[in-house]
Amino acid sequence: MKIQLDDKHFLNSDPYCYWITCVVKSKEGKPYEKRVSGYAATFGDAVNSFIEKTIKQSSSENIRLLREEIENLKCEVMEWRCNIEFD
Numbered sequence: 001m002k003i004q005l006d007d008k009h010f011l012n013s014d015p016y017c018y019w020i021t022c023v024v025k026s027k028e029g030k031p032y033e034k035r036v037s038g039y040a041a042t043f044g045d046a047v048n049s050f051i052e053k054t055i056k057q058s059s060s061e062n063i064r065l066l067r068e069e070i071e072n073l074k075c076e077v078m079e080w081r082c083n084i085e086f087d
Contacts, residue, residue, distance in 0.1 A: 005080040009036070011043065018046040047077060 003011040008023045010033070020037040037050035054073055060066040 006076070009080070011046065017041060018043050020046050020050045047080075051077065 001011075001013045005011055005020070010021045010023075012019050012021055017039040018041070019035055019039050021033040022036045023031050024034050025031050037046050037053060040046040040049050051073060055066075055070060058066055058069055060069055
């Protein structure tokens with residue numbers, strides 16, 4: 001299964017796990033998908049993995065910039081929630 005979360009993020013799954021990918025461009029300008037979360041047993045765990053991985057890869061040099069980055073990340077993830085229709 002592959003569900004679009006926003007303009008560049010996708011939720012992927014197989015019978016065993018979930019993971020999140022992001023469309024990025026190569027140096028040549030060609031778009032490709034990059035895995036941006038770990039493999040997880042649930043959608044929620046995949047989102048948590050995405051958040052943790054994004055924070056760990058942050059290049060923020062002070063706590064104020066890191067806080068802003070985390071707040072932006074929270075907003076981005078909350079938009080996914082609004083984009084997914086639940087039955």
